[in-house]
Amino acid sequence: MIDFEPSEEQALIVETVHAFAENEIRPLCRVADEAGAPPKNVVEAAHELGLVANSLPEAHGGGGERSAMTGVLIAEELAWGDLAIALAILSPGLLGFPVADFGSESLQKEILPGLVGDAFVPGSLAIVEPRFDFDVFHPQTTAKRDGDEYLLDGVKCQVPWLEGGRHVAVIAREEAGLAAFVLARDHAGLQAEPELKMGICGLPTSEVTFSSVRVPAEARLSASDDEIRQMINRGRIALAAAGVGTARASFEVARDYAKERETFGQPIATRQAIAFKLADMAIEIDGARLLVWEAAAALDRGEDVSRLARLAYDQTMRIALTVTDGAVQVYGGHGYIREYLPELHLRNIAGFASFETLALV
Amino acid sequence: MPIDFELSEGSKLAQAHYRQVAVDQMRPISRKYDLAEHHLPTEWVDYWWDEGRFSFHDKAENKTAPNDGFVTVCLQAEELCWGDAGLYLRMPTPALGGSAVSSAGTNEQREQFMSAFREKGGHPIWGAMAITEPQAGSDAAAIETTADFDADTEEWILNGTKIFCTAGEGASTADGGFIVVWATIDKSAGRGGIKSFVVMANTPGMELIGCEKKLGIRASDTATLRFDNCRVPKENLLGSAEVRKKGPTKTGDKGFKGAMATFDASRPIVAAMATGVGGAALDFLKEELENQGIQIRYDTPPRELTAIERDVIEMEAELQAARLLTWRAAWMMNTGKRNNLEASMAKAKAGLAVTKITQKTVQILGPVGYSKKLLVEKWMRDAKINDIYEGTQQINQLIVARRILDYPSAMLR
Numbered sequence: 001m002i003d004f005e006p007s008e009e010q011a012l013i014v015e016t017v018h019a020f021a022e023n024e025i026r027p028l029c030r031v032a033d034e035a036g037a038p039p040k041n042v043v044e045a046a047h048e049l050g051l052v053a054n055s056l057p058e059a060h061g062g063g064g065e066r067s068a069m070t071g072v073l074i075a076e077e078l079a080w081g082d083l084a085i086a087l088a089i090l091s092p093g094l095l096g097f098p099v100a101d102f103g104s105e106s107l108q109k110e111i112l113p114g115l116v117g118d119a120f121v122p123g124s125l126a127i128v129e130p131r132f133d134f135d136v137f138h139p140q141t142t143a144k145r146d147g148d149e150y151l152l153d154g155v156k157c158q159v160p161w162l163e164g165g166r167h168v169a170v171i172a173r174e175e176a177g178l179a180a181f182v183l184a185r186d187h188a189g190l191q192a193e194p195e196l197k198m199g200i201c202g203l204p205t206s207e208v209t210f211s212s213v214r215v216p217a218e219a220r221l222s223a224s225d226d227e228i229r230q231m232i233n234r235g236r237i238a239l240a241a242a243g244v245g246t247a248r249a250s251f252e253v254a255r256d257y258a259k260e261r262e263t264f265g266q267p268i269a270t271r272q273a274i275a276f277k278l279a280d281m282a283i284e285i286d287g288a289r290l291l292v293w294e295a296a297a298a299l300d301r302g303e304d305v306s307r308l309a310r311l312a313y314d315q316t317m318r319i320a321l322t323v324t325d326g327a328v329q330v331y332g333g334h335g336y337i338r339e340y341l342p343e344l345h346l347r348n349i350a351g352f353a354s355f356e357t358l359a360l361v
Numbered sequence: 362m363p364i365d366f367e368l369s370e371g372s373k374l375a376q377a378h379y380r381q382v383a384v385d386q387m388r389p390i391s392r393k394y395d396l397a398e399h400h401l402p403t404e405w406v407d408y409w410w411d412e413g414r415f416s417f418h419d420k421a422e423n424k425t426a427p428n429d430g431f432v433t434v435c436l437q438a439e440e441l442c443w444g445d446a447g448l449y450l451r452m453p454t455p456a457l458g459g460s461a462v463s464s465a466g467t468n469e470q471r472e473q474f475m476s477a478f479r480e481k482g483g484h485p486i487w488g489a490m491a492i493t494e495p496q497a498g499s500d501a502a503a504i505e506t507t508a509d510f511d512a513d514t515e516e517w518i519l520n521g522t523k524i525f526c527t528a529g530e531g532a533s534t535a536d537g538g539f540i541v542v543w544a545t546i547d548k549s550a551g552r553g554g555i556k557s558f559v560v561m562a563n564t565p566g567m568e569l570i571g572c573e574k575k576l577g578i579r580a581s582d583t584a585t586l587r588f589d590n591c592r593v594p595k596e597n598l599l600g601s602a603e604v605r606k607k608g609p610t611k612t613g614d615k616g617f618k619g620a621m622a623t624f625d626a627s628r629p630i631v632a633a634m635a636t637g638v639g640g641a642a643l644d645f646l647k648e649e650l651e652n653q654g655i656q657i658r659y660d661t662p663p664r665e666l667t668a669i670e671r672d673v674i675e676m677e678a679e680l681q682a683a684r685l686l687t688w689r690a691a692w693m694m695n696t697g698k699r700n701n702l703e704a705s706m707a708k709a710k711a712g713l714a715v716t717k718i719t720q721k722t723v724q725i726l727g728p729v730g731y732s733k734k735l736l737v738e739k740w741m742r743d744a745k746i747n748d749i750y751e752g753t754q755q756i757n758q759l760i761v762a763r764r765i766l767d768y769p770s771a772m773l774r
């Protein structure tokens with residue numbers, strides 16, 4: 001039955017996460033951006049809310065309540081606070097979800113308790129490669145079987161590389177298709193080089209080179225090609241939700257500014273050129289959110305979501321860029337100044353054309 | 362209930378049923394009545410009157426299966442407009458006139474004016490709503506048609522001219538139908554003086570001047586009507602006759618604001634009609650591409666897609682966003698939530714999205730899309746009206762903007 005109302009439990013989660021985003025994340029988004037790292041205490045406080053841990057398996061200390069729908073609701077609210085800090089907070093899921101879904105019992109025991117423990121332990125997933133013609137479903141990083149081991153070769157970038165992280169999941173290409181591996185961040189042959197980016201600077205990322213990295217067969221997750229594709233789609237849906245959150249934040253600051261800023265004796269919001277831009281932002285944000293929700297609902301029903309994830313992600317990318325650019329425009333010259341939020345939102349969103357799986361649900 | 366995008370069983374049945382009606386009854390005569398403008402599409406009108414309006418609910422399983430309420434109404438509009446938007450508007454139903462009576466009328470008025478549409482037998486009848494005048498479209502409060510009360514006969518006397526009245530020919534000439542006419546009973550009161558009146562078909566003093574020749578929806582009769590001392594009984598005024606100079610108050614005012622509330626119900630339907638036409642074009646395009654061996658690759662990076670694939674994916678996302686906004690606005694009607702913002706969002710999004718989708722389809726299909734051998738060129742012409750009536754794109758943007766800015770209309774007009 002068609003319904004657009006989050007459950008009571010979800011509504012409560014949204015309320016809590018929103019308050020957190022407003023009180024803890026938003027005030028520090030500029031600091032994180034300039035420092036190139038998320039504020040430690042904020043990430044730790046978020047960890048205490050159990051946002052990721054709640055969705056990890058009970059057998060390993062998690063809450064066992066995995067729901068893509070709840071996941072996208074959380075991602076939107078966190079990203080409303082700040083996209084980079086949101087992605088940092090959600091990073092344990094980058095490792096935790098693949099391991100929970102496809103890791104051997106021993107790998108789960110090794111990794112999951114750490115992710116749900118008292119201290120925040122970030123996760124990491126290496127997918128994107130530094131080439132203009134990168135295709136997420138056809139990576140050039142290779143995995144070759146060699147006796148009891150695999151040999152990994154290739155270069156990844158935009159790999160979240162937060163302080164304190166211990167493991168990284170990697171998507172590579174085998175003869176038969178996509179394969180996923182988990183290894184220690186300090187594994188021999190793996191080299192991480194910190195990156196500088198236009199935006200989401202509060203999320204430190206690295207370019208990671210694998211030169212003849214040998215991992216034991218157990219490091220390979222059981223995920224099939226299809227299952228990894230679905231995982232990538234989960235990432236698109238999670239990211240799209242975060243994109244909607246960022247766009248919403250941008251819209252709101254632009255709306256409020258437009259009501260305050262006066263030109264020629266009137267608030268600029270009373271001019272249609274501005275008011276209609278704002279109206280369009282509101283409409284497009286709601287439309288994109290519903291596409292994200294529809295895709296998340298399909299995920300929770302266990303359906304193949306390639307098409308819906310694509311629609312939701314592409315639509316969000318398009319509208320979020322229009323919205324954040326529009327917010328800069330509504331602010332005029334002030335929109336160009338780093339004291340105000342629109343330029344940060346625009347820089348963060350500009351990466352959506354290359355982001356893949358920076359978050360998972 | 363949690364968030365859910367699965368239609369109820371009854372809604373799915375309705376969707377499939379009306380798709381079949383569209384395929385069997387509408388598509389075969391779609392071009393015929395596009396060409397034969399101003400001809401009554403008798404096979405369609407008679408089908409609807411004799412069978413169509415009962416056929417879904419006549420099946421026991423359809424009646425008992427749970428449905429999504431107002432969302433299901435939108436599904437019907439979408440599917441039938443997927444069939445043909447012009448024929449949809451020509452259906453013998455109370456249409457917008459019915460929405461007005463439902464939202465602003467009393468129970469007695471609902472019974473009095475609507476029951477004929479439910480009875481079996483008889484001849485086809487129509488309902489319509491006449492707001493627009495030559496000098497007043499978007500600015501509905503600027504209408505000049507007057508209604509004066511004749512205390513001796515207890516009748517309202519209407520004088521003025523209405524234009525662009527959808528289904529106005531049928532509603533003004535087929536006995537039993539009616540037109541809801543907006544008129545002012547006190548010009549000095551501005552919008553507070555505007556009331557709506559039910560004028561039964563063939564009431565003396567109401568004259569059908571003619572029908573417009575249009576870009577699209579040519580099967581729909583868009584009428585000009587003149588009211589020359591047209592007398593209607595006192596009971597035909599919807600809502601109260603009281604004039605509130607300071608605008609509507611909480612005490613059940615069903616004047617201008619009440620009349621405007623009709624749009625909260627009708628805009629989601631118009632948005633659904635729009636997605637129907639847009640869907641017709643997009644479905645056809647995808648089928649045509651598939652026949653050419655072109656599959657849309659949803660899992661290939663945009664950079665490697667052809668321009669057509671990219672266009673199609675964007676069109677699909679735009680159409681689905683419009684559809685979901687429409688369903689949300691409709692679902693809010695079920696739950697009794699005020700949906701005036703969401704209804705305008707859906708209407709603005711859908712009107713523009715399908716305008717662009719159908720135009721793009723014509724472009725992509727080139728000379729084939731432009732030719733009258735196919736219906737694609739017709740869908741483009743039909744789609745455009747959705748961005749104009751029931752509040753133009755700009756008027757719906759205004760409504761959304763006022764709501765998000767929390768501005769009264771005086772601050773943003």
Ligand SMILES: Cc1cc2nc3c(=O)[nH]c(=O)nc-3n(C[C@H](O)[C@H](O)[C@H](O)COP(=O)(O)OP(=O)(O)OC[C@H]3O[C@@H](n4cnc5c(N)ncnc54)[C@H](O)[C@@H]3O)c2cc1C
Binds near residue numbers: 493527583750756
């Ligand atoms: C086929 C058809 C069927 C129709 N059916 C009905 C019907 O059944 N009943 C009925 O009453 N009416 C009907 N209409 C009328 C329709 O609702 C009006 O045409 C519509 O509301 C626009 O009014 P207008 O044509 O006078 O344009 P105008 O109001 O003159 O607008 C002209 C342009 O100015 C823009 N504009 C107007 N005001 C503003 C503003 N404040 N800010 C920014 N832009 C603005 C408009 O968006 C539009 O682009 C129908 C029209 C058509 C074409």
